[in-house]
Structure formats: C-alpha cells, structure tokens
Amino acid sequence: MAMVEVNLWSGLRRLTDGQQAVTVEASTVGEMLDALTEAHPGLGPLLEAGVSVAIDGEITTGRHIPITEENEIFLMQRLKGG
Numbered sequence: 440m441a442m443v444e445v446n447l448w449s450g451l452r453r454l455t456d457g458q459q460a461v462t463v464e465a466s467t468v469g470e471m472l473d474a475l476t477e478a479h480p481g482l483g484p485l486l487e488a489g490v491s492v493a494i495d496g497e498i499t500t501g502r503h504i505p506i507t508e509e510n511e512i513f514l515m516q517r518l519k520g521g
Contacts (some may be wrong), residue, residue, distance in 0.1 A: 440466045441508040447474065448515055454481035468492055471504025471512070489517040 446460045455461055463474035474489075476483040492499050493513040494506060506512060
C-alpha cells in the first residue's frame with residue numbers, strides 16, 4: 440500500500456483539525472475512504488453519505504479504482520447530475 444495525500448474541501452477541514460490535506464495508507468479509493476474514516480471518525484457520516492473523488496483531475500466512481508502516491512487526489516462534495 441502507498442501513502443497517499445488526500446486534499447479536502449474546506450467544509451471537511453473542521454473535522455481534520457484544520458488540515459487541508461491528510462495522508463493515509465491505501466491502494467484503492469475504497470481503502471482510502473476507509474482509512475480517512477479510521478483516522479478522522481468525524482468524517483465517517485459525510486463519506487458514507489457520498490462524496491466525489493477526483494484523481495489527477497478526473498472524477499472517479501467505484502471503490503475498486505487503484506491509487507498511488509503519485510496521484511493527485513481531491514475529495515469533493517458529491518456532484519449530482521440533473
């Protein structure tokens with residue numbers, strides 16, 4: 440597993456002691472979300488409600504997508520189509 444840096448939207452920073460980005464150990468999007476919840480339990484309800492994950496500028500879907508420490512990862516409010 441890799442140590443990946445996850446950039447957070449401003450509303451989540453109150454749940455991570457003000458950190459703009461957090462580092463967790465993960466090799467897939469699902470492992471990353473689980474590790475974020477473990478490291479910062481307050482994130483759990485928001486992550487379970489649904490978030491969007493952008494990897495290298497592309498919105499991804501699915502927990503199985505692989506990630507590495509070279510990826511630029513952003514956690515964003517869930518994007519909904521209309």
